Amino acid sequence: MNKVTPALFARYPKAADFAASDRAELEELVRTTGFYRNKAKSIQGATSKITSEFGGEVPQTMEEILTLPGVARKTGNVVLGTAFGIASGFVVDTHVFRLSHRMGLAKAKNPVEVEKQLTALIPEKDWIDFGHILIHHGRAVCAARTPRCEDCVVFSHCPKIGVDAKPAKERLLKTGKPLSERIASSKKKKTKAK
Numbered sequence: 723m724n725k726v727t728p729a730l731f732a733r734y735p736k737a738a739d740f741a742a743s744d745r746a747e748l749e750e751l752v753r754t755t756g757f758y759r760n761k762a763k764s765i766q767g768a769t770s771k772i773t774s775e776f777g778g779e780v781p782q783t784m785e786e787i788l789t790l791p792g793v794a795r796k797t798g799n800v801v802l803g804t805a806f807g808i809a810s811g812f813v814v815d816t817h818v819f820r821l822s823h824r825m826g827l828a829k830a831k832n833p834v835e836v837e838k839q840l841t842a843l844i845p846e847k848d849w850i851d852f853g854h855i856l857i858h859h860g861r862a863v864c865a866a867r868t869p870r871c872e873d874c875v876v877f878s879h880c881p882k883i884g885v886d887a888k889p890a891k892e893r894l895l896k897t898g899k900p901l902s903e904r905i906a907s908s909k910k911k912k913t914k915a916k
């Protein structure tokens with residue numbers, strides 16, 4: 723999404739411009755992000771409401787933001803936290819959901835309940851930053867299919883719930899260094915972290 727926003731905002735600088743946009747042209751601009759038809763429809767719906775009911779400005783409460791078409795708690799938390807610095811809850815996207823379970827921070831089966839468990843566990847002052855940290859960590863290290871536990875800074879603290887150790891072992895075998903050397907260096911890292 724970050725890749726398409728420069729062209730998108732250059733073409734439609736204000737909410738009213740998005741609302742009045744040609745649907746086919748808008749779809750083309752967001753095509754590479756997937757589900758582009760639904761996204762274009764939601765963008766037009768949300769910006770129409772922002773224009774007609776909120777004076778062209780994004781509302782700054784969760785209650786109001788949830789009235790916009792296509793906007794649920796995840797987006798609401800991202801916008802309120804990142805754009806306005808308002809900690810109204812905890813962003814639970816696919817990365818936060820996965821990492822919360824692996825790290826033993828939450829057990830719930832759906833994002834709304836995971837958010838409740840995270841907000842109960844983590845101090846409010848950290849909700850925004852910790853959400854960003856988990857998302858970046860999920861993208862860079864704790865990926866869905868191949869978490870790189872052996873390179874992870876929280877290796878010695880993380881219970882690694884549901885993580886299969888096999889992929890890590892396979893990666894060790896694929897490297898140029900002898901396995902014994904790689905395992906020794908991995909253990910060293912673990913000891914250092916303690």
Ligand code: SF4
Pocket residue numbers: 824825863864865869870871872874875876877880881882883885
């Ligand atoms: S130790 Fe493994 S499971 Fe835990 S956060 Fe790091 S990469 Fe993810």
